[in-house]
Amino acid sequence: MRYQQALGKALRDEMARDPGLFVVGEDVRESLRGVTKGLAEEFGANRVLDMPISEQMFTGFATGAALAGRRCVVEYQIPSLLYLAFEQIANQAQKLHLMTGGQAKVPVVYFVPGSGARLGLAAQHSDHPYSLFAHAGVKTVLPATAADAYGLLVASIRDDDPVVFLAPAAALPTREEVPDEPFVVPLGSGRIHREGHDVTVVAVGHLVHDALALADELADEISMEVFDPRTLYPFDWELLAASIGRTGRLVVYDDANRTCGLAAEIIATAAEEMPLLAPPKRVTRADVPIPFAVELELAALPSREQLAAAVRHVVREEVRG
Amino acid sequence: MRYQQALGKALRDEMARDPGLFVVGEDVRESLRGVTKGLAEEFGANRVLDMPISEQMFTGFATGAALAGRRCVVEYQIPSLLYLAFEQIANQAQKLHLMTGGQAKVPVVYFVPGSGARLGLAAQHSDHPYSLFAHAGVKTVLPATAADAYGLLVASIRDDDPVVFLAPAAALPTREEVPDEPFVVPLGSGRIHREGHDVTVVAVGHLVHDALALADELADEISMEVFDPRTLYPFDWELLAASIGRTGRLVVYDDANRTCGLAAEIIATAAEEMPLLAPPKRVTRADVPIPFAVELELAALPSREQLAAAVRHVVREEVRG
Amino acid sequence: MTAELYRTMRTIRRFEERVVDLVNANEIAGVTHEYVGQEAVATGVCAALQRDDVITSTHRGHGHVIAKGADVRRMMAELLGRVDGLNRGRGGSMHIADFALGIYGANGIVAAGAPFAAGAAWTAVQDASGVVAATFFGDGGANQGILHETMNLAALWRLPVIFVCENNGYAVTLSQARSTAGSLIERAAAYGMAAEAVDGMDVDAVLDAARGAVERARAGEGPTFLECRTYRFFGHHTAERTMKLGYRTDDEIASWRERDPLLVTGRGLGEAVRAQIDEDVEQLLDEAVEFARQSGRPDPVDAFDHVYASGLRPRSGVAS
Amino acid sequence: MTAELYRTMRTIRRFEERVVDLVNANEIAGVTHEYVGQEAVATGVCAALQRDDVITSTHRGHGHVIAKGADVRRMMAELLGRVDGLNRGRGGSMHIADFALGIYGANGIVAAGAPFAAGAAWTAVQDASGVVAATFFGDGGANQGILHETMNLAALWRLPVIFVCENNGYAVTLSQARSTAGSLIERAAAYGMAAEAVDGMDVDAVLDAARGAVERARAGEGPTFLECRTYRFFGHHTAERTMKLGYRTDDEIASWRERDPLLVTGRGLGEAVRAQIDEDVEQLLDEAVEFARQSGRPDPVDAFDHVYASGLRPRSGVAS
């Protein structure tokens, strides 16, 4: 099943299961992204609400419905629309449980079906802003594969806290078998896609596929373990520590801006807490807006060549001391 | 001179120097924070504009004026109001130069005179969100002392790019001599407040004062170098590398949320690029909204005791390998 | 009824006055925004609401929360940051809430609670529960974009929302004349919703208007906008007392004080009734302060409780 | 004049048609939002403006940029991502700008450019430059809070801003009836600004209304809101062609096509004049495409140029 279809199946299964669950967003009935297509016909128009272009309002609307007992998925057409809703997500929904001493819960999923770059969309449509939400302590999910997308979306919907769920644009066309029966991938559990003993490569989102391809390419030379966090917040530090315990080396491959990004968090936590034999490395975006021209865009995004160089470098580095 | 007065002096000196410079924000004429007090009387009401409660709009208003040739300081009464303006700052102002191929410049300072916690203001008024702007590549300044506040505010105003300038609430009452004549502290230059040879403590914002106090306390036991980045983006990596070259050990003391925060960036960059003799450590906020009750608030903020423990730990740690 | 309205207003007034004393005595941390002068608005609006109806409140929220029926003892405990506080000491003045009474919380961000009301109102329609949602905001809040976005949706979907604008003439130091173009009533009317100006110093007038709005809302006739003209007798917040700000004249304050809703309504009650209520209120508030003071302080080791509804525990800010 | 208006509309129309071909041929990356059908709005408004006047544009920006006078050769080069593009290939369709002509850029975020117009207009007043600023946005954009915040300020301060709402009936798939409560004209009027509905398919009507607005603005009489009723003949963006979306009927499209502003205005010109203009336009656009294709592609090593006006160079995404 295609990743995108898996998202649709997750929504459909959960809407069938929980009659209170509803979807809001722009054009969610016609569904430009295809994910919410048919849901209005299947579950009724009052379960799939097309909203005026008012992101702050409809984000807060979901909070209000959640406070009144509903679960909600809020779709955003572009990752940068989360900036408009940032106050409502990070400063309202996320904080309400604490601020009310545990009275309130806000089980809302902030859903971007197609985050990150998709060649040619330029600076305002290509951001991958998950690190901002992780910084705010908001649960943040970024599945790399179709089955994980399914299981994590189900888990996110059932979760009692706000969850930011980004489906990387570059992962949408990928395929993976997805069981017919509903299942959950619990938030906070990583996945080792490929075992290896020379180096742990943490690859984030769609870059998992790229890292796996590189692991194949380098198989004769280097044994790469490919670690997919799946959930960025909370992060599966235990699984990572176990992996690094085996490999002693770490490279992070991350399609977010470099500074204060998820890769920084992973490197920092590993440097503090895990037994590294050599200095770790990040391969990330630079902190630049994505330029329009495709040549420039590709130069601004992290690449497989950069990853290969970083992996080789880290593996060859002397044990430090 | 008090930190707060130094901010006022910087504004006054620059308004005298550049007749196009103006200030916008809420209550900037009466000036609850005291920083803009008297500016309207001195320079005219059309240089100090009280704005309706419309943060998105007045942030974009500043962009428009900047595009038309002005420089502007936008004041926000609370750090979390930057969340409302996030799209306008990080997705518009910050990106315009690149998006227009270098045509546009947006010399606007986003100014929060009193960021971070000030006991008893609870979850929505106590955030310290500088890491978000650093992640977006926005120049970000967080001076610890009065003279730096002066020199950096002048530099920020004269800079041709958007600059987020946060003055930590806890630093506002501190004093330092400030020369009478205008001067600039260039963006991107750190400051070593105290030399030491056992460990480099990077302290951020008001925590510099706390780190210096601890350095005194521990003087007989540990020789602490206290490093103040002053500008968070761009960061003075060279000065830090030189410091760590001398000490070989690193602790970061940072009043932001832990995950994907500035401390993560510092630890990550050091781990990648600098010669660490022992695993580094962060002392930060946990990723929690600040609770109201003072006991809880203090428990959620990073503390001098935690810093002392971390410093001792890092200094005693065996050279790794 | 008048006696009950007076009792509520008196409770708010004296609650606020005690709060100021406790702030000055450092028993309450931070700042609070006094509701003194505006009591008729919260009281009139909430008197038209039922227990299950929803309100969203503001930074200046004590009046709304009291009028909606919250226990003043637990409110006071909250302001003192105690474990028996409505929010277990986690929220304080700007986040005080009681979901059992439909009080979706004060809010530290101007107008940010407005869309919560729309979401709750929509849910009420879906559930056919008959619940209506009132959202309070100030004249300053009326200029926030999110409020317009919410008015548009509420009008478009005919949601049972009551927009209660407490126009006290100022947003901190900025007068309405310097903040607001045109007319708030006309803005609301342009969305196609019922909109009226109300004398916010007259609790009966507010109650009347609110009843009309509630009726329309429950009848499926959509939202109403009430611009309640009122005044705050003191500064923007408790900290303003030590600042010298000159944005309002003494004359202006004095002339509004003549219309003090407690005086006006109190006069109508007769001295004996009024005195009895005043005494009751004093006793209640004595109890509230006592209750709050007796309540335990939170244990710092619990600082990471209640961060996630799912029970997730955040990591510490220092690695172990 | 009519000939010039027609020439501009024809240039926009044919520019867009060529752009679609180039998108389909993968010579232009990403998606573009066609302005076809709405030409009379940009053309009429910009014909009332001077070179120094400012516009802020939208995701559907090519028409505005052409009408304001940008060089179509450099526009086309921008869309092809070339170094001679107006934005040196950094911006593309959604960010195309020419500051020499007061074109503050298309914008990828709905209504986000509106406050730029207010800031530029305020600066113009301070400088007594006589400049006015027009901000374009759609019926969808009219529901964004930031637009209301901007209308409030512009009306309050009587800024020389022209709010040009291009009401083409839809925001992507959402009809105006399903997005918008009440009346846009009344909303604007409630802020105390001049507001009128304009036939957006009639370039003379748009020009007339825009002239009135510019006059008011330059005379210090404040902002004007023009709701230009128009229609887009094609999908929301080039990618919609491959989607099967049923939000508009063929009949509806056909009936608006009868009012095609090019047909209407073209008829008035006489066949010979029209044919000559058409030929000129074709030649210009041939040149533009040729120019764009000849222009160099940016060098990947320059990916970090123009990020900071101060010349700061960002660090790479991999440590060296």
Ligand SMILES: Cc1ncc(C[n+]2csc(CCOP(=O)(O)OP(=O)(O)O)c2C)c(N)n1
């Ligand atoms: C969005 C936002 N902007 C600014 C502030 C700071 N602030 C708190 S209250 C206030 C004034 C609010 O005025 P109004 O809405 O009239 O309410 P009032 O205080 O008069 O009751 C301001 C500017 C804030 N909390 N939130």
Ligand SMILES: Cc1ncc(C[n+]2csc(CCOP(=O)(O)OP(=O)(O)O)c2C)c(N)n1
């Ligand atoms: C703030 C924001 N929300 C959503 C989008 C996605 N989006 C792009 S164009 C558009 C519809 C805009 O409708 P309208 O303003 O009527 O302009 P039109 O496309 O009809 O010209 C939407 C929803 C966006 N770019 N920005």
Ligand SMILES: [Mg+2]
């Ligand atoms: Mg007010």
Ligand SMILES: [Mg+2]
């Ligand atoms: Mg439209």
